[in-house]
Structures are given as C-alpha cells and as structure tokens.
Amino acid sequence: MLDRTHKPHPEQAYLELLERVWREGSPRRDRTGVGTRALFGQTLRFDLSDGTMPLLTTKRVSWKTIVRELLWFLDGGTNIRPLLRDKVTIWTDWPLAKYRSETGDPISQKDFEARIVADEAFAERWGDLGPVYGAQWRHWPLFVPTDVEGEEQLYRRDPEGIDQIAKLIHDIRTNPTSRRLMFTGWNVAELDGMALPPCHTTYQYFVANGRLSGLLHQRSCDVGLGVPYNIMTASLLIRMLAQQCDLEPGEFVWFGGDTHVYENHGDLVREQLSRTPLPWPKLRFARKPASILDYKFEDFVIEDYQSHPAIEAPIAV
The missing domain is CATH 3.30.572.10 (Thymidylate synthase/dCMP hydroxymethylase domain)
Known part of the structure; x- marks a missing residue:
C-alpha cells in the first residue's frame, strides 16, 4: 500500500x-x-x-x-534603466545584443549598463525593450474615433x-x-x-x-x-x-x-x-x-x- x-x-x-x-x-x-x-x-x-x-x-x-x-x-x-538602477540585470542581454549588432561596438555588459544608467538619451535609444509585459498589462492598445467628419472614420x-x-x-x-x-x-x-x-x-x-x-x-x-x-x-x-x-x-x-x-x-x-x-x-x-x-x-x-x-x-x- x-x-x-x-x-x-x-x-x-x-x-x-x-x-x-x-x-x-x-x-x-x-x-x-x-x-x-x-x-x-x-x-x-x-x-x-x-x-x-x-x-x-x-x-x-x-x-x-x-x-x-x-x-x-x-x-x-x-526600459531597463530603472531595473539597472536597482542592480537588476536580467533584461540586459537583449538590448545589449541589439546595440552590438547595430553599432559594431564590442562594449562590455558592465560598461553598457553603466552608460544606460548615466545617460538618459542613450537609455531612451538603447534601453527600451519595446511593448513588453508592463506595456500590455497596464496600457493595452486602445484606438478611439477621431472627430473627423466624413465617410472615412479615422482613429487615434x-x-x-x-x-x-x-x-x-x-x-x-x-x-x-x-x-x-x-x-x-x-x-x-x-x-x-x-x-x-x-x-x-x-x-x-x-x-x-x-x-x-x-x-x-x-x-x-x-x-x-x-x-x-x-x-x-x-x-x-x-x-x-x-x-x-x-x-x-x-x-x-x-x-x-x-x-x-x-x-x-x-x-x-x-x-x-x-x-x-x-x-x-x-x-x-x-x-x-x-x-x-x-x-x-x-x-x-x-x-x-x-x-x-x-x-x-x-x-x-
């Protein structure tokens, strides 16, 4: 048994x-x-x-x-910048790979993360992951009609x-x-x-x-x-x-x-x-x-x- x-x-x-x-x-x-x-x-x-x-x-x-x-x-x-400020590096690999691929710069992960934290413009360009989890959880896309008159209804x-x-x-x-x-x-x-x-x-x-x-x-x-x-x-x-x-x-x-x-x-x-x-x-x-x-x-x-x-x-x- x-x-x-x-x-x-x-x-x-x-x-x-x-x-x-x-x-x-x-x-x-x-x-x-x-x-x-x-x-x-x-x-x-x-x-x-x-x-x-x-x-x-x-x-x-x-x-x-x-x-x-x-x-x-x-x-x-x-964007990974707030995570990196808290020493969370689990999302760095993807934007780092993209940066290296597009620029040819063999920057180290440590230096890339430091620049993301220090440089707001750099972070905005290279630290963003696109519309990942947070965007969908909190801001799922919604399109509403505009005020444009006529046969064609436009949306924003x-x-x-x-x-x-x-x-x-x-x-x-x-x-x-x-x-x-x-x-x-x-x-x-x-x-x-x-x-x-x-x-x-x-x-x-x-x-x-x-x-x-x-x-x-x-x-x-x-x-x-x-x-x-x-x-x-x-x-x-x-x-x-x-x-x-x-x-x-x-x-x-x-x-x-x-x-x-x-x-x-x-x-x-x-x-x-x-x-x-x-x-x-x-x-x-x-x-x-x-x-x-x-x-x-x-x-x-x-x-x-x-x-x-x-x-x-x-x-x-």
Whole structure:
C-alpha cells in the first residue's frame, strides 16, 4: 500500500520536472542555436494557503530581483534603466545584443549598463525593450474615433490604453465568480516590436471560500533558469491581489507549453538534482498599500529563506 503519512516536499515536483525534461525531452533546434530538450504540456501546483512561497531552495534564487522586476511590470515599465538602477540585470542581454549588432561596438555588459544608467538619451535609444509585459498589462492598445467628419472614420491611439490590472482587481472585488478574471501579455499585433515576446503569457484567477487562486499559462519555459523566477513572480502576484481584494491566498497552478532545458545546462541539472530541498520560506507584507501600484520593495518580507548555493548557467539570447 502507498504510504500517505509522508508528505513530499513541494519543491520535489519542480525537481521531478527538471529531471523528466532532461531525461525524456525531445532534442530540438531553437532560435538561439544552443538547442534544447523539450516536453509539451507540463503542470505544477503549489499550495500558498499557509503563507509559504515557491522560492527554490536547491539553489539560491534572488527573490529581491523577482520583486523588483514584478514592481517594474506593474509600473508599466519597458526600459531597463530603472531595473539597472536597482542592480537588476536580467533584461540586459537583449538590448545589449541589439546595440552590438547595430553599432559594431564590442562594449562590455558592465560598461553598457553603466552608460544606460548615466545617460538618459542613450537609455531612451538603447534601453527600451519595446511593448513588453508592463506595456500590455497596464496600457493595452486602445484606438478611439477621431472627430473627423466624413465617410472615412479615422482613429487615434489612446496613450493610456486599457489597464488590465486595474480591471482585474475591480472584477475580483465586484464579480468574484466571473470566468473572465484574467489578463494577458500576448498581443499579436505588437509581438514584432518586442525585444522578447512574453514567455509567461496568460494569467487567470479563481475565488472560492474566501481564497484567491491563480493560474499561469507559459508558452516557453526554460526550466533551469526561467521557471524558478516565473513561479515565484506569479505567486507574489496572487498574494498582492489577494491582499488588495481582502482575500486569503489559495493555490497556484502552472501550465507549461514548450517546457525545455538547454543542452548546455547539464551541469546545472546534475548539481541541482543532487541536493535535498530545505523548508520553504514564508511571505508577509509590512503593510497594506492603498492600491496595487503603491507597493514598495520594503513591503515584501521573506522570512526564513535558507538555500543551497546559486548555480551559474549561461543564458541563451
């Protein structure tokens, strides 16, 4: 008979996914030229109701970077300058590659980042990522009729657009049983203008018994490097939305489309799978801000985070 008295560590599900993709994944060529091993249609579930957060312990994950990136998304940010001011460099690779390609300047990443921070005009030209996550979450394009008379109706773009996050919070508060509690970053009309089309594409929410649960569909899932950040980001957002809507956290469900491990991440996989998970940390808020846009970094208190050392691995651009 199965032993149901022993509850597995929740991180084990992630480790099993990492191992399964590495062992069983189909070899695939990808746009980066590195190559991956991939499976399609994978699922993870995490219980957030006890205050714990899916912040991996089998390697060090920078929760501070995750918080700052999420606040940047919610602020509608599309330029890396505010991130670099906070020492967050996870978005530098794409504009740096573009700058080197278009100018022929073999500038180092450190010097490129320093110039972005110091030179506003340079940052405006080379630090912008196009209409990525923040633009779609907070300013989804909206076109309204002009006042031009005649047979041909002309339209202009409303600079504010549609604030999907504000609408989501309103709907959770006023219509919690709606099946439309969702937002997306997958704007087909603007994909070509983005430095990187959204990997975590669509979020959906569900209210039951006073708890808010969330679901994330992710089209492209780098299990070794990206997914640990993605599951924590989505869980943080559930906690923020729950606090703003006077609900308790429920469950986070993650769906992965093309779920892959890069061929040059073998050392990462072997090292991480050799480690034993430690107890997951908990999150508490230092206060309840007036709105979803008023959170500051200092509002997030991660308690009792213990982990094994970080594992370095190359990022494919």
